[in-house]
Amino acid sequence: MNSTGLFPILIGGLLVNNFVLSQFLGICPFLGVSKKLNSAVGMSLAVIFVMMMATAVTWPIYTFILVPAGLGYLQTVAFILIIASLVQLVEIVLKRYVKPLYNALGIYLPLITTNCAVLGVTILNIDKGYGYLQSLVNTLGAGGGFLLAMVMFAGVRERLETADIPEGLKGLPSTLVAASLVSITFVGFQGLFGL
Amino acid sequence: MFEVILAIIILTALGLVFGLILAFASAVMAVPVDEKVEALRSALPGANCGACGYSGCDGYAEAMARGEAQPGLCTPGGQDVAEITASILGVESAGVQEKKAQVKCGGCDQYINTKLEYRGIATCAAANQFYGGEPSCSYGCLGYGDCAAACEYGAITVENGLAIINKDLCVGCTKCVSVCPKSIIEMVPGSAKGIVRCSSHDKGAVVRKACSVGCIGCMKCTKVCEYDAIHVSNFLAKIDPEKCVGCGACADSCPTGCINIFGYQPKNQKAAV
Numbered sequence: 001m002n003s004t005g006l007f008p009i010l011i012g013g014l015l016v017n018n019f020v021l022s023q024f025l026g027i028c029p030f031l032g033v034s035k036k037l038n039s040a041v042g043m044s045l046a047v048i049f050v051m052m053m054a055t056a057v058t059w060p061i062y063t064f065i066l067v068p069a070g071l072g073y074l075q076t077v078a079f080i081l082i083i084a085s086l087v088q089l090v091e092i093v094l095k096r097y098v099k100p101l102y103n104a105l106g107i108y109l110p111l112i113t114t115n116c117a118v119l120g121v122t123i124l125n126i127d128k129g130y131g132y133l134q135s136l137v138n139t140l141g142a143g144g145g146f147l148l149a150m151v152m153f154a155g156v157r158e159r160l161e162t163a164d165i166p167e168g169l170k171g172l173p174s175t176l177v178a179a180s181l182v183s184i185t186f187v188g189f190q191g192l193f194g195l
Numbered sequence: 196m197f198e199v200i201l202a203i204i205i206l207t208a209l210g211l212v213f214g215l216i217l218a219f220a221s222a223v224m225a226v227p228v229d230e231k232v233e234a235l236r237s238a239l240p241g242a243n244c245g246a247c248g249y250s251g252c253d254g255y256a257e258a259m260a261r262g263e264a265q266p267g268l269c270t271p272g273g274q275d276v277a278e279i280t281a282s283i284l285g286v287e288s289a290g291v292q293e294k295k296a297q298v299k300c301g302g303c304d305q306y307i308n309t310k311l312e313y314r315g316i317a318t319c320a321a322a323n324q325f326y327g328g329e330p331s332c333s334y335g336c337l338g339y340g341d342c343a344a345a346c347e348y349g350a351i352t353v354e355n356g357l358a359i360i361n362k363d364l365c366v367g368c369t370k371c372v373s374v375c376p377k378s379i380i381e382m383v384p385g386s387a388k389g390i391v392r393c394s395s396h397d398k399g400a401v402v403r404k405a406c407s408v409g410c411i412g413c414m415k416c417t418k419v420c421e422y423d424a425i426h427v428s429n430f431l432a433k434i435d436p437e438k439c440v441g442c443g444a445c446a447d448s449c450p451t452g453c454i455n456i457f458g459y460q461p462k463n464q465k466a467a468v
Contacts, residue, residue, distance in 0.1 A: 022398065
């Protein structure tokens with residue numbers, strides 16, 4: 001059982017080990033949905049929600065079903081199964097109760113299923129040996145870090161729209177260069193709280 | 196051995212539990228699907244060409260179900276689709292507002308002057324990149340047939356360096372319109388009686404140097420038209436299809452022969468029909 005305090009874990013997920021900018025997980029929605037601020041926020045909130053639910057369900061299943069049965073190696077398969085079902089559930093709920101968000105997210109909602117950020121956070125919780133509460137806090141930090149990265153990058157991209165970019169760098173190349181520059185700034189958080 | 200069986204059992208159990216949860220959720224939280232939308236959508240061709248003005252066939256089906264759109268906007272679907280969709284909606288079919296593609300240029304090789312000799316990839320898109328292509332006229336048809344290649348109905352042929360659209364074969368899907376790099380293919384209502392075969396906004400003297408059948412903006416056509424159906428703006432004449440009756444007076448008066456009234460032979464006929 002990892003003895004790190006809850007607050008360092010939260011800051012770790014948010015800044016030090018930011019899922020998108022430091023660990024390079026979840027790049028697809030990061031590049032795909034960050035063009036407009038409101039869809040970026042909507043997407044991040046959906047990801048946070050899926051991450052929290054995924055952690056809440058996968059941690060107990062791993063600890064109380066898989067490990068006692070000696071089936072720890074089935075972690076990846078079982079987690080994918082759980083995450084896929086959860087995302088499907090989120091899609092059904094959104095379609096019924098929040099239709100505008102469902103329409104706005106469109107194709108990106110099923111993409112959250114294969115989003116490595118979601119699988120990543122559930123597996124990392126296990127690898128770091130966090131307890132249940134610690135896992136949830138870590139996931140909250142990871143999701144918050146995802147939201148932070150998306151919102152910041154949406155701001156950068158909206159500025160880039162009006163910038164005078166050379167012909168060869170227009171579009172995706174300039175976006176990737178901007179993303180790497182933002183990522184470099186987050187290196188400054190390395191070593192905080194001994195993480 | 197026991198471990199393997201245990202693994203299978205546990206994963207199957209997990210799958211079953213989540214499957215049941217999802218089945219329950221999809222039943223309880225089902226969104227009422229409008230059957231009309233389904234029926235309308237299956238009646239449409241499914242080409243997603245956007246000729247109706249909505250975002251694909253899905254968008255048009257939903258707009259019709261909401262009562263926003265009239266049946267009969269689907270030009271590729273034609274009469275049949277108009278009637279089927281009208282009957283699903285329970286309204287009278289008003290027929291299809293047919294639109295056919297027309298190339299607004301009459302400059303075949305014998306009428307035009309060229310400004311350069313192009314030796315490159317033989318497509319309109321490539322030729323257009325190179326200083327706008329061979330013809331001196333910057334609005335003229337390049338004649339490499341990107342439109343003919345895009346047409347799935349064989350309605351477009353290129354003769355003497357000019358694309359010609361067969362009105363009978365054209366279904367109005369607008370694929371050629373988006374492919375033309377000069378944007379000189381225009382959708383004209385099926386009931387139109389004639390068209391000015393030129394897209395050049397250059398002044399008369401410039402047009403004369405580039406092409407012998409281009410519109411020079413002299414406005415003789417406007418003066419002779421009794422129906423106020425033809426007007427010149429920016430040195431280019433344009434026929435209003437709603438007012439034109441096809442009398443041919445404008446075509447007779449035109450000094451270059453750029454006005455083409457379908458099926459009418461003007462006194463100084465020059466441009467391709």
